[in-house]
Amino acid sequence: MDDLDPGILLKALSFAAHKHRDHRRKDPEHSPYINHLIDVVEVLWRVGGVRDQRALIAAVLHDSIEDTHTSPDEIRALFGQEVLDLVLEVTDDKSLPKVLRKQLQVEHAAQKSLLAKQIKLADKICNVRDVLQNPPADWSAERCQDYLGWARQVVAGLRGANPALEAEFDRLYSA
Numbered sequence: 001m002d003d004l005d006p007g008i009l010l011k012a013l014s015f016a017a018h019k020h021r022d023h024r025r026k027d028p029e030h031s032p033y034i035n036h037l038i039d040v041v042e043v044l045w046r047v048g049g050v051r052d053q054r055a056l057i058a059a060v061l062h063d064s065i066e067d068t069h070t071s072p073d074e075i076r077a078l079f080g081q082e083v084l085d086l087v088l089e090v091t092d093d094k095s096l097p098k099v100l101r102k103q104l105q106v107e108h109a110a111q112k113s114l115l116a117k118q119i120k121l122a123d124k125i126c127n128v129r130d131v132l133q134n135p136p137a138d139w140s141a142e143r144c145q146d147y148l149g150w151a152r153q154v155v156a157g158l159r160g161a162n163p164a165l166e167a168e169f170d171r172l173y174s175a
Helices: 006-019 034-046 053-061 072-079 081-089 098-111 114-133 141-158 163-174
Strands: none
Touching (some): 006 034, 006 072, 053 072, 053 114, 072 081, 098 141, 114 163
């Protein structure tokens, strides 16, 4: 899918901004959550060279089902089945304990589609950058290190999807 429609991407950004309007990041400034979603799309575009509209839209929506009261039907109706499939592919099951969800991300990373792997890579890049540059105020150095180690395990299963994104993750991780 090479024809990009900026209108549909703006629609996704507006949708996500509304759904996450009361959410804040864990950084000391409690920045608006939409900033994270914009960062993920920007990394996909600028670093990864991703131009697939479905991936860009799904990146904006990647936390909508997991973290808001968004239903799969809403995403399907507004953005189509292919976008919904990608969103579902990168969505954790919040009914499971956090430790299990994190383990499943590691175990399932290699089985994801190419586009889902790229979205996950961009998401991990943004999260690792945040943990390194502006970690949550209540996170100890050990918790930050644990997160980085876990993110590296997830990314190991995503390798082969986008060399530029992988190189950016590696650059951040080794910093």
